[in-house]
Amino acid sequence: MKPSRIHEIKDTMAGQKGWIVRNESEFHDLQKQLPDSENSLIVQEIVPGPESNISLHCAYLDAEGRPRQSFTGRKLRRYPPGFGSASMVISEIGEEAREISERFLTAIGFHGIAASEFKRDPRDGQLKLIEINPRPSLWFGITSEAGKHLALAAYQELGAGSRTVPDGDQRTGVGWRFGIRDMYSSYFYRMTPEFILPPPDITPFNSASPIVDAVQCADDPKPARFERRKAARAVVKRLFGAGSAAGEVLAK
Numbered sequence: 654m655k656p657s658r659i660h661e662i663k664d665t666m667a668g669q670k671g672w673i674v675r676n677e678s679e680f681h682d683l684q685k686q687l688p689d690s691e692n693s694l695i696v697q698e699i700v701p702g703p704e705s706n707i708s709l710h711c712a713y714l715d716a717e718g719r720p721r722q723s724f725t726g727r728k729l730r731r732y733p734p735g736f737g738s739a740s741m742v743i744s745e746i747g748e749e750a751r752e753i754s755e756r757f758l759t760a761i762g763f764h765g766i767a768a769s770e771f772k773r774d775p776r777d778g779q780l781k782l783i784e785i786n787p788r789p790s791l792w793f794g795i796t797s798e799a800g801k802h803l804a805l806a807a808y809q810e811l812g813a814g815s816r817t818v819p820d821g822d823q824r825t826g827v828g829w830r831f832g833i834r835d836m837y838s839s840y841f842y843r844m845t846p847e848f849i850l851p852p853p854d855i856t857p858f859n860s861a862s863p864i865v866d867a868v869q870c871a872d873d874p875k876p877a878r879f880e881r882r883k884a885a886r887a888v889v890k891r892l893f894g895a896g897s898a899a900g901e902v903l904a905k
Contacts, residue, residue: 654671654672654674654680654683654694654695654696654697655670655671655672655694655695655697656671656687656693656694656695657693657694657695658693662687662688665688669733670733670736670737671695671697671736673699673849699849699850700772700774700781700783701774701775701776701850702772702773702774702775702850702851703850703851703852703853703854704728704729704730704731704734704735704850704853705727705728705729705730705853705854705855706772706773706775707727707728707731707770707771707772707773707783708725708726708727708747708749708750708770708771708772708773708780709724709725709726709727709728709742709747709750709768709769709770709771709792710723710724710725710747710750710751710753710754710755710768710769710771711723711724711766711767711768711769711789711790711793711796711803712724712751712754712755712758712766712767712803713765713766713803713804713806713807713810714755714758714759714763714764714765714767715764715806715810716764716810718758718759718762718763718764720755720758720759721803721806721820722796722801722802722803722805722806722818722820723751723755723801723823724744724795724796724799724801724803724823725744725745725746725747725748725750725751725823726742726743726744726745726747726792726795726799727742727743727745727747727857728741728742728770728792729741729742729743729853729854729855729857729858730835730838730839730853730855731838732831732834732835732837732838733838734838734841734842734845734848734850735848735849735850738791738792738831739790739791739792739829739831740830740831740834740835740838741828741829741830741831741835741838741855741858742792742795742828742829742830743826743827743828743829743857743858743861744795744798744799744823744824744825744826744827744828744829745825745826745857746823746825749780750769750771750780753769753771753780753782754767754769754771754785757769757785758785763787765787765807766787766788766789766803766804766807767785767786767787767788768785768786768788768789768790768793769782769784769785769786770782770783770784770785770786771783789803789804791831791867792829792867794829794865794867795827795828795829795865798824798827798829798863798865799823799824799825799827800821800822800823800824801820801823802818805818806818806820826857826860826861826862827861827862827863827864827865828858828861828862828863828864828865829864829865829866829867830858830864830865830866830867831866831867831868832866832867832868832869833868833880833881833884834867834884868880
């Protein structure tokens with residue numbers, strides 16, 4: 654379960670994206686924890702199986718609804734673990750996810766960049782749709798390294814470019830990692846064997862090449878530096894509480 658307006662109470666959720674509710678009693682306990690202003694919750698079924706069962710598809714659909722620069726891959730790990738954003742992704746061919754996603758987006762007349770997420774359900778072997786984001790997603794850094802240029806295709810169709818970007822074959826085996834977040838998720842799975850989802854299979858990442866980092870870049874170190882400071886502030890806040898002297902010093 655998660656709040657319908659998560660941005661309004663995000664500071665009270667200790668980094669969580671939602672809550673696992675197994676029965677009616679746990680639901681009533683959750684209600685007692687929520688602020689009075691939060692009276693609308695979203696309920697989602699948990700698709701069993703590891704995070705590495707999550708298939709990804711993204712594409713740019715032009716003004717006539719034709720998919721261009723179509724990319725497929727797989728999430729291997731997330732932050733926060735289980736129900737967060739990607740922290741580790743691998744590029745691979747996923748024809749089933751691509752076909753379902755493009756068929757749906759074309760049918761509704763979508764125009765623009767879209768990122769679809771599915772999870773393979775071990776109970777029936779089917780891909781279950783998790784969500785479709787009508788925008789570039791956090792892990793889009795992997796797409797250009799894999800030879801797919803969605804944002805450039807959209808930019809050029811707006812008239813900003815002089816020629817259409819070629820749409821070639823996708824490069825598979827490219828890895829993407831949000832280093833500092835993925836370190837936490839890796840540690841979490843080692844230390845939390847009773848978690849509701851089993852540890853993901855990250856074997857494909859071991860042979861990934863190249864590996865793209867979400868924020869680390871040799872010629873622009875500031876994003877990685879900021880992310881480290883942000884993570885340190887979050888740790889201090891949870892250990893000592895918001896507004897603590899330690900947190901104020903670190904914030905400066």
